[in-house]
Amino acid sequence: MQPTDYSIVLRYLDEPDHAVHKAEFENWLKKSDANKAFYEELRMLWEQSAAAATYEGVDATAATERFAALLHQHYPATVAALPRNKRWWRYSAAAATIAAAALAWWLLRPTQVRYNTFTTTSRIDSLLLSDGSKVILNKHSSLRYPAAFGSRSRQVFLDSGTAFFEVQASAVHPFAVTAGDTKVSVLGTAFNLASGQEEIKLYVLSGEVAFGSNTSTASPIRLKAGSGASFHKKTGQLGMDADVDYNQLAWRTRELYFRDTPMEEVCAVLSEHYQVRVILENDARKTQKLNANFSHKTIDEILETLNALYNYRFEKRGDTIYIR
Amino acid sequence: MSGYLHTEEALRALKARDPETFAEVYRQYFPLLYATAFKYLGDKVQAEEVIQDVFLRIWEKDFQLEHPAALKSYLFRAVINRVMNHFQREKMQRHHHETLQNLQEESYLCNFIEEQELRENIHKAIEALPAQCKRIFKLSRFEGLRNQQIAEQLNLSVKTVENQMTIALRQLRNSLLNDDEYKLTPTARLKILLFLMGGI
Numbered sequence: 370m371q372p373t374d375y376s377i378v379l380r381y382l383d384e385p386d387h388a389v390h391k392a393e394f395e396n397w398l399k400k401s402d403a404n405k406a407f408y409e410e411l412r413m414l415w416e417q418s419a420a421a422a423t424y425e426g427v428d429a430t431a432a433t434e435r436f437a438a439l440l441h442q443h444y445p446a447t448v449a450a451l452p453r454n455k456r457w458w459r460y461s462a463a464a465a466t467i468a469a470a471a472l473a474w475w476l477l478r479p480t481q482v483r484y485n486t487f488t489t490t491s492r493i494d495s496l497l498l499s500d501g502s503k504v505i506l507n508k509h510s511s512l513r514y515p516a517a518f519g520s521r522s523r524q525v526f527l528d529s530g531t532a533f534f535e536v537q538a539s540a541v542h543p544f545a546v547t548a549g550d551t552k553v554s555v556l557g558t559a560f561n562l563a564s565g566q567e568e569i570k571l572y573v574l575s576g577e578v579a580f581g582s583n584t585s586t587a588s589p590i591r592l593k594a595g596s597g598a599s600f601h602k603k604t605g606q607l608g609m610d611a612d613v614d615y616n617q618l619a620w621r622t623r624e625l626y627f628r629d630t631p632m633e634e635v636c637a638v639l640s641e642h643y644q645v646r647v648i649l650e651n652d653a654r655k656t657q658k659l660n661a662n663f664s665h666k667t668i669d670e671i672l673e674t675l676n677a678l679y680n681y682r683f684e685k686r687g688d689t690i691y692i693r
Numbered sequence: 694m695s696g697y698l699h700t701e702e703a704l705r706a707l708k709a710r711d712p713e714t715f716a717e718v719y720r721q722y723f724p725l726l727y728a729t730a731f732k733y734l735g736d737k738v739q740a741e742e743v744i745q746d747v748f749l750r751i752w753e754k755d756f757q758l759e760h761p762a763a764l765k766s767y768l769f770r771a772v773i774n775r776v777m778n779h780f781q782r783e784k785m786q787r788h789h790h791e792t793l794q795n796l797q798e799e800s801y802l803c804n805f806i807e808e809q810e811l812r813e814n815i816h817k818a819i820e821a822l823p824a825q826c827k828r829i830f831k832l833s834r835f836e837g838l839r840n841q842q843i844a845e846q847l848n849l850s851v852k853t854v855e856n857q858m859t860i861a862l863r864q865l866r867n868s869l870l871n872d873d874e875y876k877l878t879p880t881a882r883l884k885i886l887l888f889l890m891g892g893i
Contacts, residue, residue, distance in 0.1 A: 575736035
């Protein structure tokens with residue numbers, strides 16, 4: 370295959386909705402079966418390489434040394450010494466010294482907190498906070514955070530939109546996110562917080578968090594990994610979600626899950642995630658259930674799947690899609 | 694990175710309980726098993742504990758496997774069972790229940806393992822790309838940025854980004870689909886392609 374073949378497929382994969390690139394790609398695809406097979410290979414690599422991100426930062430050597438230490442701890446008689454070299458221990462001892470020095474400096478420095486604002490418009494962006502915690506901010510969202518955290522706590526504000534937090538663990542400095550009238554306090558965890566017009570939704574991916582409201586005297590709810598809670602702005606009600614909506618994370622993972630989901634709800638989810646209006650015109654199909662996973666798919670690919678598998682027909686008018 | 698152990702050697706090492714080779718087997722299978730546990734648990738510490746637990750149990754008991762070929766599926770099964778136990782303990786029965794239940798079936802598990810191995814190999818191949826090329830490719834595939842956005846962020850022309858992406862994809866295709874550097878047999882490759890094309 371020639372470099373131009375790569376370019377044609379790449380431009381299409383990069384921006385499947387780009388009219389010129391799409392037409393160029395479709396013409397090229399029709400030319401031969403070899404082109405089709407080539408496209409399938411590149412599409413597979415394209416999709417799977419996004420999933421390969423799971424292997425980013427996995428340090429098998431360090432993990433093996435931790436395991437060797439564990440084995441030695443359990444069976445000091447049989448496993449006399451660490452079988453691997455002790456590099457990892459040296460590094461971790463050095464890291465601990467640096468961490469202790471940094472902590473001392475951090476605790477002793479004067480506390481004058483100035484806030485920066487991080488706002489996204491048309492694309493998702495991420496931010497590394499001064500403590501090493503990571504924030505991934507969805508489109509059209511805004512976060513206020515101190516340039517450096519003070520000595521007492523780590524406080525940030527989600528002023529609008531949705532954010533995913535991966536909080537660096539710290540036993541002494543709780544990390545707190547304020548969104549509207551609610552506050553999420555954690556020690557070290559990963560969670561998703563969406564501050565919408567009507568409600569503020571929280572989903573905890575790992576660790577444990579406390580979710581409370583400033584306007585209510587009730588004590589905060591403790592949420593474990595895999596659970597979610599919502600705060601309704603109008604009523605001031607704060608409660609656990611009975612059914613966790615896995616698609617809350619879809620803006621970041623680009624994976625959508627439907628489990629016995631009524632088509633009406635499917636359309637609502639698609640509307641939200643692809644920022645188009647998807648309207649189900651056929652009342653009889655509103656309660657029909659869908660079971661499917663879509664990973665890194667464009668809205669067109671999803672519609673084509675619905676058409677091929679369940680015979681749904683769709684029509685685009687302006688930025689609205691009608692499904693029948 | 695040291696040499697790759699064949700399944701027979703790995704099996705022998707697990708049975709013999711020689712700390713050195715035992716650790717070698719651990720290191721070799723860690724990324725695949727860890728990624729699997731992490732996928733469902735979503736917690737790095739818990740995921741690593743699952744892998745440690747599986748290998749501690751192998752160390753403790755008289756480890757027997759009839760066919761060396763079954764080693765990989767044995768390890769994956771052990772990890773998946775522990776993940777399910779974890780959810781049950783934490784009263785999270787519904788969590789990924791269906792997917793995990795499906796993985797009890799050999800054919801699903803086979804496809805799942807192949808997909809995980811493919812991803813691990815893709816990651817290795819990405820790591821082997823030239824620095825600038827790797828950076829651009831990761832921004833595109835890991836961070837989900839469009840070529841245009843990458844060009845703006847790195848102050849490059851869109852053309853340059855496209856060229857680098859082409860180099861990256863060509864190298865990935867050559868090393869993963871044309872060579873047997875990553876030990877993917879043609880049948881395995883075909884199965885993966887069919888599986889991925891059939892799946893929605």
